[in-house]
């Protein structure tokens with residue numbers, strides 16, 4: 001299983017970078033997890049858009065879904081230029097009908113509703129969901145290819161349910177929108193200490209802090225998470241890769 005970070009900013013993309021977007025590859029299959037602002041530009045550093053096999057969205061906030069429109073145009077235009085048509089499945093939750101309906105566009109993308117109470121199979125990936133605590137419906141994901149387990153918190157304030165959900169993960173991608181001493185419960189986000197606490201209590205092998213804020217020094221987030229988690233902590237950046245080791 002190979003993860004590549006295409007974007008990691010919260011809210012809006014910093015210059016020449018992107019908000020949430022994670023490319024997951026296994027057994028020749030390519031899944032894009034979230035498609036935030038500027039992800040369509042950044043993802044092309046790692047894969048051609050035509051080679052994506054599926055997209056899955058945690059929720060419909062702009063920093064996770066803004067580039068669905070550009071992705072549809074990219075598929076439409078490259079499909080016309082290359083004279084081959086391929087329908088890209090985009091998996092999203094069905095609890096915001098207006099946003100869900102936008103996932104289907106001409107014949108280039110098809111919105112597919114996932115049921116968060118059921119396991120979802122996409123190519124080699126088996127995905128389970130956990131409802132998060134966020135101002136809108138949002139779902140964390142536990143993804144395995146049979147060899148490795150990756151957990152992505154999506155956007156959420158702290159909940160104990162993350163611990164059994166993340167247990168034994170080889171990699172936890174935790175959102176980390178706030179620093180130690182701040183309170184993320186209003187906007188529905190995690191602090192560095194909370195991300196580290198989930199990692200420690202779930203016994204995950206590695207922690208990747210992502211969805212990073214536009215203030216403070218990100219290196220402090222790492223130091224703070226390391227104060228409560230004994231494993232390896234990394235800060236997300238464009239092009240960061242993890243290969244299961």
Ligand code: ZN
Nearest residue numbers: 059061134155
């Ligand atoms: Zn959000």
